[in-house]
Amino acid sequence: MSTDLIYLVTGAGVSMLGFRGFVTRAHLFWKILGINLMGSGIFLILIAAPPRLPGGEADPVPQAMVLTGIVVALSATALALGVALRVAVRTGRPYLEEEAGDPVDHPTAASEIRREME
């Protein structure tokens, strides 16, 4: 029982650490790492939270879910790293460039029209 509790709290901690990392870091690799840690934390919760079987075994259904989840996370990581590398190649830097709020291509379309009409 106590084992479960420890890992439950750990899961909550790790997942939120991951989420925080995702939010605060600008470097793409850390963002991806953050998502992975978030996933690992949630997997911990999935296994530690439901009631244990009499023999101390974990519930097989969440186990299967986590197994699936690990493969899914792996796939996502692979694609994300690929795209991140291409970002590094195309923009020169592996960062998610901050767009300040909602960017506007040009001052305003309306003023553009006005200028053209004059």
Place this chain on the structure above:
Amino acid sequence: MTDVALWSTAAVAGPLLGAILTLVRGRLFTQLGLAVAAASSLLAGLGLTRIVALEGPGRHLLGGWGAPLGIELLADGLAVIMLLTTAGVGSAVSLYATAYFGDVDDPGMDVAPGGRAARFFTPVWLLLWTSLNGVFLSGDLFNLYVNLEILGLSAAAVVTLAVTAKATLAGMRYLLVSLVGSMLFLLGVALLYTAYGTLSLEGLAAAGPTGVVPAVALGAMTVGLAAKTALFPLHAWLPPAHSAAPAPGSALLSALVVKASFYIIVRLWLHVYGVGLVGAGEGALLFLGALGAGAVVWGSLLALRQLSLKRLIAYSTVAQIGYLFIMFPLLPEVAGGVAQEGEMGWRVDAWGGGIYHAVSHAFAKAAMFLAAGTMTYAVADDSLPSISGIAHRLPMSFLAFGLGGLSLAGLPPSGGFVAKWLMLSAALATDRWLWAGIIALGGLLTIAYVLLVMRYALEVRETPTAFRSVPRRMEWTAMALALTAVALGFRAVEILDLLDVGGAAPW
């Protein structure tokens, strides 16, 4: 083998087999894969619609186990309508794409940077299609999660098919948001499984989730899904991603992909949780609606400020998504009243209006993006001034854009008009004048930005921009979608009847 089993399998396995076929490569297999996917999706949609209309909701116990041990596919009115929408829009976009990307057997494809997109659009899109159909039919929380991941990965891959730095960054952002959204969804799934020991949507609905844990779970899932749907203020990823993708991809993302996560929100809020049936949930519904209203106003205002055609349309998607969420506060029968449990039902017109908007927006927005794609294809530029006078050269695309805009703005006769009529009716019948005002205002703003584009398209410039001819198929597929959006305005009764099967009431 029951018909439900056959058709629901076809809906998922058809596009999947199509995707496998297209991986063989070559023009023949690309077209074969698309044909298999489109045919099976259309047939599945129609077959399931027939069953649902005649016999009521259908279910398919995958593996023969049934919930909660196994996974069930569920087909009710809402599901089949989304399936049909996806089949219709998907087929048209597939046809368009075969012309847009050119001949994949062309050796020049290896040289052109766009060759990659031409080769890989079809498999990526068919995997996307698989997951869309999978989401609409799924009756299981974890299965929804897996579908969402396919959806997220393939949708991001659609964006990064475009080679520009902008597109790569936009795709990266989209992928990250999508992944975190899925994680939040998974957190909700974990919490619900912990609390109730089942993953079946129906099982959870039967358990009647109330209390802290389900609330936290719903909160986490909703935030994750809202980020994927690009609900204001989590919308910042959408305009770059949808505008940078190749045009058929933009159409699919705006028309269908955002609807999938919206669909799950609807399922969870209405069918599983039944939020708001008791007075306490109304605040949450109002909150969703307020975000929707914010999206309508903010998205429209920003659309008006864009000088890039596809970005303008993308902002319009942000705005139109807002309408989907305005549905929620209009649902309760009594405005602001704290009703007792069981006394209150959902308003049929709000429900019908919201879903009808999702459907007609899918057709209209796909038509607009395809038409815009045709225009940018012709002039190889995406800025509004560069399409000056295009109306005279591509009249059919221009018309398709206009008709799509007509439906988007909710002007009669169109599907968008019917949707707005229904939502207005729900708002006015319960004296929610503020919501009615926002719905009406959004329509006017929509007209404004649609007209902005049309004005550029009509204007004749002294110096004609370079122009290349456009395959005819790209013109009439957009037109067909636009006409469908308009035609939806003439006969809503059957669709609303179909929506009634399963309805908005909690399971």
Place this chain on the structure above:
Amino acid sequence: MIPILDWALLPLLVVLSSFVPGIWIMFLREDQHGLRTGLNMAGAIAKFVLVILMLQGVAMGLSYEWRIEVLPGIAFSLVGDGLALLFVTLSASLWLVTTVYAVGYLEGSPHRTRFFSFFSLCVTATTGLAMAGDLFTFVIFYEALTWATYPLIVHRGSPEAIRAGRLYLIYTLTAGTVLVVGAVALFAEAGTLDFVPGGALDPEAVAGAPVRYLVIFFLLLGGLAVKAALVPLHGWLPTAMVAPAPVSALLHAVAVVKAGAFGVVRLLHSIFGIELATEMGVAIVVAMGAGFTIIYGSVRALNQDDLKRRLAFSTVSQLSYVALGVALLLPASHIGGLVHLVHQGIMKITLFFCAGVLSEVLGVKRVSDMGGVGRRLPLTMGAFSIAALGMVGLPPMAGFISKWYLGIGGLGSDLPWVVPVLLASSLLNAAYFLPIVRTAWFDDRNSEWKDSGRGAFLEADWRLVLPAVTTALLALGCGLLAGSEWSPLGWTLLLVERGHL
């Protein structure tokens, strides 16, 4: 009896008879003049014939209805009842004439494919709106009319035209939205949108929620008043006269403003019902608004030198006769108002035809430049004079008939200001029309004419002159033969007799 007469599809066919050519023309090449004109004329003639058939049928006591259910309890319905036919006959016949005129007027100008396509769609929307069997259908065509007209207004593509078009859209689209909100509110409250002669609403229900119905009424009125150009919502109309003359003719006489006025008639007659509207006190508001608009429009028309602008303000003024007549709770004023709907259309289209001829043939656009044009264009100016005198209300012109009935109604009304308003308006009409007639006939030529029409079969291109003459004769006939049962007055009286009003 001709079997086709009781065919329920007739209203739909009337709508389609211009819709199909409109769409077809859209896909023609610019140089396919013959086919385009042929399609136009075929559509116009077909519509005219179909309407005549329906007219026959209704006269024989038949009624037409075609509907499909769109939403639960809401149908898309086209009906051919007396009131609808009054309007639809007007638009069908005037469209026929205007088509001839437009073909002549636009000869050699660019973008004719687009023009004639939307020209047909515009009439489609008007006839659909005329035959709308319920508010839902009416709203659909009302909005469609906006879209069909916009390309016509901006047709010339000049900055001025585009500005006018934008103003037009801002006014009408906002109005359309208000109308939709009103219609939805009405449906949410009353549960029906059908047009029923004498009013569709249950007085007790209205009495139960008076404020709510008041709000609904003003939402609907606000939506309609913009197109009907009731002051202060008339701002778009004088600007919109930058459009080509046939468009102005259509706009002022047949389509847009008439749609608004007809909508007000439907609102007062077929939704609320005059008695209920009077009881609620809203009819008086409408009447006062109309009265003010009549005077305001006339005063503004006085000092316009631009001929089309003067005519535009005249429209603002004249159109409110319809609203005024209908808003007064008296049979005579009803008859006057409804008949004026038709008479004003015929007379105003004549005036715009003539203005178009003047600017096209002579390049004359201002009243002060019109000296001596009567001698150069006697047929045209003859037509103009007949219509102008009719507008003033001189017997035995058509305008006299409507003003006569309106006056009788005004005398019987409780409102003391109605008759003075009518009198003042007639004087003002005379004050801004008669100088034009005098200048045209009796002054000497006082401006440069480009004079492009010499050597034509008539004084100018027959396609420009004949339509004007035809409508002028029609206006004259409506007055002279008012006693006939086929005149607009006769038809209106028939409607009253049958209890349709």
Place this chain on the structure above:
Amino acid sequence: MSALPWILDGVVALLLIGLAYRLLDTRDLFEATVLYIAFGLTLSLAWVRLGAADLALAEAALGAGVTGALFLNAYQRLARRGEGRTDEESSGLTVVDDRVDEVSPAAALASYGVWGLIAGGLAWVLVTLPARDPILPVLVDAALEDAGVSNPITAVLLNFRAYDTLLEIVVLVAAMVGVWSLDRGSREFARNPADLGDEPILGALSRLVVPLAGLTAVYLTWTGAYATGGAFQAGALAAGAGVLLVAAGFMRPVTSAAPFTRALGVLALVVFTVVGLVSLFWTGLFLDYPPGAEYGLILLVEGALTVSIAVILVELFVDVPAIPEDDPGLRVLDPTGDPLGRVISPDGAFIRGAEEE
């Protein structure tokens, strides 16, 4: 009751939290990557402690192993990219995050405080959740004898919730197709083809390890039916062998251009779908294996899964860092706005599309 388990769990938990904190806090990408692998290995300890042996194996192989390898691989590419450059924009800084703002300890504390509160709330919600009886495990137990396999996890994965697993393969394939779509089809892996087989240490290692790994993979696939193991762990192991072969130069890097690779990659998808369809036409329900044939079909699917997973993982390992170097041709495209870059127009001419005129 001894205190040992407590201490062990406490250490593992603290290690997990500490590693997670540190790897997300550091600026050095290499350090972060290594810490991530350590985290994965520690996590598999936690899985053992939680009675989930299958997960422990999978975590070590996939979570720590393959994912870690992917990160290392990508890191290497990024670092290599930085080396060659002299312009300040990308001079090796890319593997050191230079975008972390210096924050005062108070601000950092506040940030962690807020996130800690959220985590604490989450933990509190979970800990205070009233206990419930196991529901699904009971059903799993009851249905196990009809499942064809005796390992409950395999039964869930390949029978009760086989549909999920089918879609999971779709996820993997989607990632693979996505990665393929990123590169331009022609690239080199870390080694020059000329150097094939010219790596003595790696060569010796692979001669030793690869056959062993292959055997173990087959065994794991087989044993998954009744004991810890299964296609995913086996596939990961085989993939490791494959990566070694590629790295040692025994195998030409597999590319998306190779039809054979593509075929093996989607093999599992095809087999799984066909099995599902056959059962649909046999029993009337998708993936409802015909009675008696469950074990055989599951084994068939597992075998195909092992092969496909191994191939796809090697693919991802090879393909991810093979994103093309910046191409001057691409630079020109951006201003034109055509997202497909089909209009290469330094002189305003269309390269593609011209023939359609």
